[in-house]
Amino acid sequence: MQRALRGMPMSKYSSQEMVLNMGPHHPSTHGVLRFVLQTDGEMMVKAVPDVGFLHRGIEKIAERVPWQAFMPYTDRIDYVASVNCNLGYAAAVERLAGIAVPEKAEYLRVIAAELSRIGSHFIGFGALLLDLGAVTPFVHALRERETFNDLMEMLCGARLTHNYVRIGGVSHDLPPGFREKCLGFVDHLEHEFLEEFNDLISFNTILINRLANVGVIDPETANKYTLTGPNLRGSGVPFDLRRDEPYSVYDRFRFDIPVGTGKFGVPGDCYDRYWVRILEVTESCRIIRQALEQMPGDGGIRTSLPRPFTVPAGEIYVRTESPRGELGYYLISDGGKNPFRVKVRTGSFSAMTIVETISQGVMVADLVAIIGSLDVVAPEIDR
Amino acid sequence: MDQAKLSEMLRQRLSDAVVSVEDMKNDDTLVVVDKDSLVSVAEFLKNDRDLGFTTLMNHLGVDYRDRMAVIYNLYSARLRKKVTIKAYLDREKPEAPTLEPLFPGVSWYERETYDLFGIRFIGHGNLKRLLLPEDWEGFPLRKDYVYPESYNGIETKRSDLLDAAGAAGDAHV
Numbered sequence: 001m002q003r004a005l006r007g008m009p010m011s012k013y014s015s016q017e018m019v020l021n022m023g024p025h026h027p028s029t030h031g032v033l034r035f036v037l038q039t040d041g042e043m044m045v046k047a048v049p050d051v052g053f054l055h056r057g058i059e060k061i062a063e064r065v066p067w068q069a070f071m072p073y074t075d076r077i078d079y080v081a082s083v084n085c086n087l088g089y090a091a092a093v094e095r096l097a098g099i100a101v102p103e104k105a106e107y108l109r110v111i112a113a114e115l116s117r118i119g120s121h122f123i124g125f126g127a128l129l130l131d132l133g134a135v136t137p138f139v140h141a142l143r144e145r146e147t148f149n150d151l152m153e154m155l156c157g158a159r160l161t162h163n164y165v166r167i168g169g170v171s172h173d174l175p176p177g178f179r180e181k182c183l184g185f186v187d188h189l190e191h192e193f194l195e196e197f198n199d200l201i202s203f204n205t206i207l208i209n210r211l212a213n214v215g216v217i218d219p220e221t222a223n224k225y226t227l228t229g230p231n232l233r234g235s236g237v238p239f240d241l242r243r244d245e246p247y248s249v250y251d252r253f254r255f256d257i258p259v260g261t262g263k264f265g266v267p268g269d270c271y272d273r274y275w276v277r278i279l280e281v282t283e284s285c286r287i288i289r290q291a292l293e294q295m296p297g298d299g300g301i302r303t304s305l306p307r308p309f310t311v312p313a314g315e316i317y318v319r320t321e322s323p324r325g326e327l328g329y330y331l332i333s334d335g336g337k338n339p340f341r342v343k344v345r346t347g348s349f350s351a352m353t354i355v356e357t358i359s360q361g362v363m364v365a366d367l368v369a370i371i372g373s374l375d376v377v378a379p380e381i382d383r
Numbered sequence: 384m385d386q387a388k389l390s391e392m393l394r395q396r397l398s399d400a401v402v403s404v405e406d407m408k409n410d411d412t413l414v415v416v417d418k419d420s421l422v423s424v425a426e427f428l429k430n431d432r433d434l435g436f437t438t439l440m441n442h443l444g445v446d447y448r449d450r451m452a453v454i455y456n457l458y459s460a461r462l463r464k465k466v467t468i469k470a471y472l473d474r475e476k477p478e479a480p481t482l483e484p485l486f487p488g489v490s491w492y493e494r495e496t497y498d499l500f501g502i503r504f505i506g507h508g509n510l511k512r513l514l515l516p517e518d519w520e521g522f523p524l525r526k527d528y529v530y531p532e533s534y535n536g537i538e539t540k541r542s543d544l545l546d547a548a549g550a551a552g553d554a555h556v
Contacts, residue, residue, distance in 0.1 A: 052514035059499075060523055095409050226439050226488035244463065316408045317441065317456050317467060328441050330454070343443035345456075353491045382514055 015040050022367075024053050033378045035355075035371075039364060047359035047367055049352050054382040062342035067093060067309055068167055070339065075161035077344055078380040081120035083112045083152075084322040086165035091247050092318035092329035093167050097311040099303055105169035106249045107295040111182070112155060112164050113248075114284040114291070118189070119148040120323035121277045121284075124230075128274060128372035129201060132210050137201040144193055147185050154178050167309075169302025179292055186285040194281060202278060211274055212265030215358055215370035219268070225354040229325025229347045230280060231374055234260040234273035241321035253290045255283045270373035277375070308337055324348050324375060348380040386410055389464055396431075400424050411465045418470040421453075422480050428457055428466060429485055435461040439486040444496035446526045451477045451502060455489070472502065481507040499524040 023034040032053040038045040058077060062070045074089045075082035087109055094101060126141030149159040154175050156164040164171055201207055217227065222235040232239060240257045242250040258279035260272025313335040319328035325347025332341040351374040359367050390412050394404045400423060402415040416424045428436040436457040445452045451472040458465050472479055481504040482489050493504045494513040501522035504510055512519065518535070521528055533539055 052512075052516075055514040057523060223438055224487050226486070239460070314408060315413075315467075317411060317465070318409055319440065326440065328456070330441060330443050330456070332445060341443075341445050343441070345441040345443075349491065350488060353488055 017045060022047075033376070033381070035367075037364070037367070042363055042365075044359050044362050044364055044367055047355060049355050051352060051378070051381050054379045056379075056383070058383045059342055059344065062339050064338065066337050067311055067339060068305070070342065071166065072161070072163050074344075075163050076379060077346065077383055078120075078322065078324065078327075078348070078377050079161055080123050080377055081116045081323045082160075082162045083109075083116040083164050084120075084320065085327060086163060087113050087248070088318065088320040088322065088327045088329055090165045090167050091320060092316060092331050093311065095318055096314055096316040096331055096333060097167075099168050099305070101169055101303060102300040103249070104173075104296050104299040105301045107291050108170045108174065108301060109165055109248055110250065110253075110291045111288055111295075112152070112162070112170070114287045115148055115151060115182070116162075117284045117323045118281050119145050119152075121230075121281050122148070124323065124375040125274055125277050128369070128375070129207070131368045131372040132207070134201060134207070137197065140193075140197060140200065144189065147188075151178065151182055151185065154181070166302055168305055169300070171302075173301050182288065183292065186288050190282055190285050194278065198278070202275070208264045208271065210366075210369055211269065211271035211373070212263075213269050214265075214366045215270045215362065215373060216266055217268045217354065217358060221354070221357070222268070225357065226350040227325070227354060228350060229321065229323070230276045231273055231325060231347070231351055233257065234276045234373075235268035236260050236272075241319060241326065245319070247318070247320055249291075250287075252294065253287045255286050258283065270369050273373040273375075310335060310337055311339075319345070322347060324377065324380060325351070344383055346380040346383070348374075348376040348378075351376050352381050386412065386464075389462070393466075397424060397427070400427075407467060409465075411467055413467045413469060415469050415471070418453075418472060418479050421468065421470045422482065422485070425455065425457070425468060425482055425485055428468075435459045436464075436466055439482075439489055440465070442482075442489050442492035442496065444500040444502050444524070446474075446500060446524065447471075448526050450474050451500065453479045453496065453502060455482060477502040478505055479503075480505050483507055498522075501525065 017038055017040050020037040020039055022037055024032045034050040036048045036050060058073050061073055071086060071089065074085040077085045122141040122145045126138040130138040152162050153159050155178060156162050156172055217235050219235045219237050222232050236259050238257050238259050243257060258276050260267050260276055262272065263275055264271050311333040313333050315332045317328060317330045319326050328345035330343040331339060334340040359370060386406060390404050390406055393412065393414060400420045402417060405413045407413040428434055436459040438458040438460060440458050441456040443454050445454060451474050453470050455468045456465060470479060479502060481493055491513060493507055494510060496502050497504060497510050498512045498514055499522055531539060
């Protein structure tokens with residue numbers, strides 16, 4: 001324990017700084033993640049994140065396996081939204097190698113990716129509420145995620161680490177009964193669940209008091225620390241790669257980009273980041289409904305790749321919108337069977353870099369709200 | 384502004400400072416610079432009125448076997464364009480200036496590059512290992528990295544499993 005007196009006049013209420021550990025095994029650290037807290041009573045002087053506990057060397061593994069064989073590893077980058085990680089890698093390889101993807105496969109990808117986004121946001125705001133001590137709403141969110149798991153199981157056989165996308169297409173076509181169940185799910189979410197959930201917790205005074213005006217990030221700071229995705233939009237910046245740099249067939253759908261407006265506090269506070277995720281569930285539902293409607297009935301779902309599969313030498317940076325922000329793959333190929341270098345840029349990694357800055361001077365309890373509202377997933381930070 | 388126009392403009396305005404400006408796949412422009420002019424080029428791209436590459440998307444290090452490189456991906460929300468800056472480094476003594484003062488968010492990225500490649504960033508405020516333990520030896524993402532036999536007395540190789548995998552396992556490596 002380190003003791004130091006701050007530069008304030010000594011009185012009988014003199015204070016003392018204390019260094020505390022939060023994690024690596026702490027329920028509200030979203031995986032194995034450690035924070036070194038410098039506190040002064042209940043006030044936080046600084047919280048320094050210590051990451052790396054889940055470093056599996058995925059980028060090194062990539063250099064030792066063939067291009068297609070890296071796909072299952074991308075599931076493990078962000079296990080909460082694995083389809084989005086698959087999609088980013090597939091899109092990058094396809095653009096570097098110039099592979100055309102059947103139209104139907106693009107629609108299937110969008111449907112799976114948006115379902116994953118919904119499932120991921122349930123974990124995102126559900127875990128935030130759990131961290132704040134509200135256990136029941138978390139269970140409600142997980143109950144709905146169960147239907148998402150069922151749908152993904154129908155689609156690809158897995159309930160976690162789905163590995164649905166392949167280079168050049170997807171692994172399976174829609175099974176019978178999927179369309180009806182999926183439409184029923186998005187209708188239920190839009191018309192029943194979100195309303196009930198908002199009445200239960202979103203407009204709850206205690207929650208508003210815990211989140212509003214806490215952990216405010218203004219747009220300039222967000223940009224400085226390379227914040228992306230819902231965290232950036234929570235600060236009021238209407239930037240979404242699905243609209244601003246469309247990939248797959250996202251340019252064919254109509255959807256809005258919710259941004260933080262300071263609903264109960266100032267723009268960019270924890271409540272805005274929470275609320276943006278709730279609104280994004282509705283937008284994902286809209287995209288899924290349009291995709292199911294527009295999807296061509298027949299056509300292939302996968303381009304067959306030449307064997308052995310090689311990628312022409314070159315470099316490319318492709319980014320996609322994952323539930324945790326910009327998911328970028330920088331690929332370098334030397335023309336061989338394996339990638340020469342794969343760099344994965346994730347939203348959680350950049351979200352962690354801002355914690356040290358915005359945690360200064362907040363209450364210890366608010367730090368939990370800040371970490372939860374940034375929706376970080378530890379394996380995505382460490383890779 | 385379309386891709387060719389941006390490349391041409393960068394070529395003209397940066398003529399002295401850069402080695403080359405090329406088009407890259409995925410609507411991207413690659414600017415290869417000498418490491419000594421890395422900061423000034425990044426500063427120009429960020430602060431120029433017409434360009435405004437104020438967002439740092441990504442940073443990575445690369446080991447090209449004969450030399451190393453640092454790569455920065457920048458984005459301009461104004462032009463909706465991407466630029467990739469690359470600086471090659473000497474493999475014997477990989478050192479590059481830090482971009483931390485320009486883009487505070489790059490701090491952790493550069494720490495990761497230092498951690499995994501051993502590239503030193505001159506002027507970085509907190510250049511420590513990020514992902515690996517502080518007593519780790521070597522830099523794993525270098526191409527000539529040799530896997531350690533043990534770490535702090537714990538064996539890291541399970542020879543029996545590797546033997547069983549045999550030739551089938553080797554085909555994948």
